[in-house]
Amino acid sequence: MPLRDYQTEIDDWLQNYKQPYWTPLSQLARLVEEVGELSRAYNHKYGEKIKKDSEAPDDIEGEMGDVLFGLICMANDEGLDLDRAIQGAISKAKTRDKDRFEKK
Amino acid sequence: MPLRDYQTEIDDWLQNYKQPYWTPLSQLARLVEEVGELSRAYNHKYGEKIKKDSEAPDDIEGEMGDVLFGLICMANDEGLDLDRAIQGAISKAKTRDKDRFEKK
Amino acid sequence: MPLRDYQTEIDDWLQNYKQPYWTPLSQLARLVEEVGELSRAYNHKYGEKIKKDSEAPDDIEGEMGDVLFGLICMANDEGLDLDRAIQGAISKAKTRDKDRFEKK
Amino acid sequence: MPLRDYQTEIDDWLQNYKQPYWTPLSQLARLVEEVGELSRAYNHKYGEKIKKDSEAPDDIEGEMGDVLFGLICMANDEGLDLDRAIQGAISKAKTRDKDRFEKK
Numbered sequence: 001m002p003l004r005d006y007q008t009e010i011d012d013w014l015q016n017y018k019q020p021y022w023t024p025l026s027q028l029a030r031l032v033e034e035v036g037e038l039s040r041a042y043n044h045k046y047g048e049k050i051k052k053d054s055e056a057p058d059d060i061e062g063e064m065g066d067v068l069f070g071l072i073c074m075a076n077d078e079g080l081d082l083d084r085a086i087q088g089a090i091s092k093a094k095t096r097d098k099d100r101f102e103k104k
Numbered sequence: 105m106p107l108r109d110y111q112t113e114i115d116d117w118l119q120n121y122k123q124p125y126w127t128p129l130s131q132l133a134r135l136v137e138e139v140g141e142l143s144r145a146y147n148h149k150y151g152e153k154i155k156k157d158s159e160a161p162d163d164i165e166g167e168m169g170d171v172l173f174g175l176i177c178m179a180n181d182e183g184l185d186l187d188r189a190i191q192g193a194i195s196k197a198k199t200r201d202k203d204r205f206e207k208k
Numbered sequence: 209m210p211l212r213d214y215q216t217e218i219d220d221w222l223q224n225y226k227q228p229y230w231t232p233l234s235q236l237a238r239l240v241e242e243v244g245e246l247s248r249a250y251n252h253k254y255g256e257k258i259k260k261d262s263e264a265p266d267d268i269e270g271e272m273g274d275v276l277f278g279l280i281c282m283a284n285d286e287g288l289d290l291d292r293a294i295q296g297a298i299s300k301a302k303t304r305d306k307d308r309f310e311k312k
Numbered sequence: 313m314p315l316r317d318y319q320t321e322i323d324d325w326l327q328n329y330k331q332p333y334w335t336p337l338s339q340l341a342r343l344v345e346e347v348g349e350l351s352r353a354y355n356h357k358y359g360e361k362i363k364k365d366s367e368a369p370d371d372i373e374g375e376m377g378d379v380l381f382g383l384i385c386m387a388n389d390e391g392l393d394l395d396r397a398i399q400g401a402i403s404k405a406k407t408r409d410k411d412r413f414e415k416k
Contacts, residue, residue, distance in 0.1 A: 140348010
């Protein structure tokens with residue numbers, strides 16, 4: 001499904017609520033929380049952090065989904081199109097940064 | 105374009121390089137850096153931070169694109185499908201969290 | 209107690225372990241996780257996030273302590289003196305940034 | 313200098329301004345921005361990120377100072393004592409977590 005359709009699906013759903021979108025800095029804080037949870041999962045898998053017995057198994061896919069969900073909400077609230085945003089980032093990687101790393 | 109196609113396009117491009125993907129914790133650090141730049145842009149727009157004269161105008165769309173680009177690289181390197189990830193997050197919002205906020 | 213003494217106390221304690229300090233990017237990931245928990249606590253207190261019934265009460269002091277603990281470990285491992293670091297930041301606020309905000 | 317004295321010095325200075333402390337979520341966003349800059353510096357030093365020619369040399373001590381400065385502002389605004397906070401974190405490391413890692 002295209003990114004734009006996810007943006008629409010989430011917006012349609014959130015319109016059922018009195019306050020569809022939190023204030024921007026509150027949404028940002030949520031994104032940071034989700035990035036923190038992704039960090040914990042990465043640290044368990046790739047770093048030296050040892051999971052506590054009481055902790056649920058990590059779910060990197062789930063944490064990435066939460067980060068992306070938060071980002072989509074922020075883009076919706078800003079009226080921004082994430083397809084354009086990612087196309088811009090890809091285009092930057094292929095032009096400005098194309099010689100920054102060693103080629104095969 | 106579907107998320108999966110962005111994942112493929114980025115992977116195809118990165119395969120031109122000797123080390124297509126950084127090590128996982130290095131990719132995570134890059135994501136955190138991009139989230140930091142998005143935070144600065146939000147703080148200029150919605151918080152009390154005043155832009156320095158020397159700073160370029162903020163570009164929230166661009167910062168979101170960079171965050172998403174970093175996330176796609178991480179998902180590619182993990183062999184994860186972001187379509188599944190975001191569908192899982194949407195489904196969680198519509199079930200587990202559906203009564204967490206006040207409806208219209 | 210001076211910051212330097214906290215740095216020493218933590219280092220003395222960590223020297224009891226086989227690997228006193230995690231690798232740097234793993235320490236960074238831990239710091240990000242702690243900042244994420246502080247974000248959640250702030251979002252509950254100041255944002256629109258509603259605490260789940262299953263969540264423990266927030267403890268902003270505790271989260272700040274965890275962030276600071278992580279930062280001290282990183283400084284120790286880098287051989288850096290946080291007293292110098294904070295004095296530098298204070299001095300920057302009092303000189304470079306002194307006219308950036310409206311005075312009383 | 314004790315942490316408490318840094319808290320006082322920063323508060324004394326900020327009282328010269330009309331709005332000594334930004335709103336809490338704006339302060340949090342600033343902290344995240346600073347953690348992002350520390351991440352970039354770590355990624356240059358320990359990860360695979362290659363510095364652009366246009367970038368200033370990294371200054372890990374400076375970035376740590378900025379993170380700590382942001383944290384002190386947040387603690388001041390919350391009326392929290394960072395000495396208590398760090399002592400709590402140290403005490404947790406020495407009790408709850410003391411057997412979590414392998415001893416020498």
